[in-house]
Amino acid sequence: MVSKIILATSNKGKIKEFKEYMRDFEVLSYGEVMDEFEIEESGKTFKENALIKARVIFEKLKDKDVIVISDDSGISVPLLDNNPGIYSARYAGLPSNANKNLELLVENLKEKNVQTTPAFYTACIGLVTKHGEFSVHGWMHGYATTMPKGNNGFGYDPMFIPEGFDKTLGELDDEIKEKFSHRIKALNLAKILLKTLK
Numbered sequence: 001m002v003s004k005i006i007l008a009t010s011n012k013g014k015i016k017e018f019k020e021y022m023r024d025f026e027v028l029s030y031g032e033v034m035d036e037f038e039i040e041e042s043g044k045t046f047k048e049n050a051l052i053k054a055r056v057i058f059e060k061l062k063d064k065d066v067i068v069i070s071d072d073s074g075i076s077v078p079l080l081d082n083n084p085g086i087y088s089a090r091y092a093g094l095p096s097n098a099n100k101n102l103e104l105l106v107e108n109l110k111e112k113n114v115q116t117t118p119a120f121y122t123a124c125i126g127l128v129t130k131h132g133e134f135s136v137h138g139w140m141h142g143y144a145t146t147m148p149k150g151n152n153g154f155g156y157d158p159m160f161i162p163e164g165f166d167k168t169l170g171e172l173d174d175e176i177k178e179k180f181s182h183r184i185k186a187l188n189l190a191k192i193l194l195k196t197l198k
Helices: 014-019 047-061 085-090 099-112 182-196
Strands: 005-007 027-029 067-075 118-129 132-145 160-162
Touching: 005 014, 005 182, 014 067, 014 132, 047 067, 047 132, 047 160, 067 099, 067 182, 085 099, 099 132, 118 160, 118 182, 132 182
Parallel strands: 005 027, 005 067
Antiparallel strands: 067 118, 118 132, 132 160
């Protein structure tokens, strides 16, 4: 079985979500085992970026029995040519600022004279191991709104209304979100993969 999982992220929201959902495994963020540093995300897809981040951390670790997991995720709005997409975390520029990213997306939607418009989240989880590299995806569909609400979550959660709901992710409880979150869907597949790795 897997001895230890290292998360190739310094995003506190993602770390919390991963650790809570993967209680069957010993999970550490890479910042707990080495000094944090900036990883350049030069890929053109969520998959490429997830594997780049996981690969960089795996190569820096001396223990090749660990598995490094990275998530690359973002929100895409068809009305805006599927932006911000892979640039979700740095939509308003660097250094990354979640509030500024959200404000810019709201502003760009308002320029289109809409209050809500279809949108979807994508999550790709990349796994780098001594056995090779793997990736899985999860999606969540719904609507982006120009009226953000709620503080439960991070990133664009206050402006995303999942399909079948009338509240934003920022207003919904974690227990509800766990049933359909893009990251949870990808994590479910990742957990199946992890159980096959010796």
